[in-house]
Amino acid sequence: MKIDQNKCVGCGNCVPVCSMGVISVERGRVTVNENECVECNTCYRTLRNERRNPLLVRAIRWGLGHVSLAYDPEPDVCPTGALMPLQLAWPRSLRAVFSDPTIKHPSTGVGGRGTEEIKSNDVTGRLRAGDIGLVVELGRPGLGTRFRDLQSVAQALAEAGVRFEARNPVTHLMSDPATGTLREDVLDEKVMSAIIECRTDLEHLPSVLATLQEAARHIDTVISAGVSARCGSRGEVPYVAAVEGCGFALSLNSKTNLGLGRPLFAETSPVAETPA
Ligand code: SF4
Numbered sequence: 001m002k003i004d005q006n007k008c009v010g011c012g013n014c015v016p017v018c019s020m021g022v023i024s025v026e027r028g029r030v031t032v033n034e035n036e037c038v039e040c041n042t043c044y045r046t047l048r049n050e051r052r053n054p055l056l057v058r059a060i061r062w063g064l065g066h067v068s069l070a071y072d073p074e075p076d077v078c079p080t081g082a083l084m085p086l087q088l089a090w091p092r093s094l095r096a097v098f099s100d101p102t103i104k105h106p107s108t109g110v111g112g113r114g115t116e117e118i119k120s121n122d123v124t125g126r127l128r129a130g131d132i133g134l135v136v137e138l139g140r141p142g143l144g145t146r147f148r149d150l151q152s153v154a155q156a157l158a159e160a161g162v163r164f165e166a167r168n169p170v171t172h173l174m175s176d177p178a179t180g181t182l183r184e185d186v187l188d189e190k191v192m193s194a195i196i197e198c199r200t201d202l203e204h205l206p207s208v209l210a211t212l213q214e215a216a217r218h219i220d221t222v223i224s225a226g227v228s229a230r231c232g233s234r235g236e237v238p239y240v241a242a243v244e245g246c247g248f249a250l251s252l253n254s255k256t257n258l259g260l261g262r263p264l265f266a267e268t269s270p271v272a273e274t275p276a
Pocket residue numbers: 003007008009010011012013014015029030047077078079080081082083
């Protein structure tokens with residue numbers, strides 16, 4: 001994001017709406033720390049452009065300031081339209097693709113996180129019987145993540161034997177999906193968050209989770225992880241004991257798919273049976 005210094009009147013309205021806290025006011029103008037800006041466009045989308053004349057607004061603010069009064073625009077406007085989203089070149093364009101939910105990921109055609117919801121799995125069959133799916137999200141608003149950290153976690157997971165989901169934007173940036181290595185030219189780019197998707201099986205889940213815990217100690221952001229699987233024939237969730245056995249508390253914020261969609265795939269192995 002660029003700020004047109006000829007238009008900015010330094011009202012500061014864009015400072016609190018910045019999702020990464022990278023806008024600062026200096027000597028009556030604001031500037032963006034471009035190295036940390038993730039091009040999410042939140043500032044531009046949140047603030048209405050009132051298209052006021054910057055010279056006039058500055059003169060009014062200056063004049064009122066001399067008599068201990070102030071002209072402050074409504075908090076949801078940029079009075080002069082000084083915020084300027086730019087046409088971004090590769091690889092910086094990745095920042096917007098991963099951070100602005102209004103933009104679709106070119107690799108998957110899906111907006112937001114760029115990957116299909118697992119709750120449609122009964123139709124899409126991305127996770128089959130016996131698969132344990134993992135979504136590993138790095139970054140959060142205010143913190144973000146760089147692809148170098150995503151590579152570090154992906155390489156650790158690859159060594160633990162996972163298989164990366166092909167229809168995922170991070171996998172799409174891998175130069176070697178077997179090792180979790182990303183393209184060199186993207187490593188320094190920063191995004192608000194990104195998701196690694198992969199699968200393993202129940203037997204290897206504890207070692208994969210231990211790998212993830214260790215990898216989290218060596219990166220400069222936060223990780224949240226989700227585990228998913230097809231339920232057994234009696235509705236049981238196969239991974240509960242394995243996850244809790246690793247010391248994790250499972251969130252009750254779960255989604256259960258009743259399986260009323262028409263599957264677009266044929267299951268090749270039977271859904272797990274558990275003894276009554
Ligand atoms: S809202 Fe607009 S005019 Fe006000 S500080 Fe931000 S860029 Fe400048």
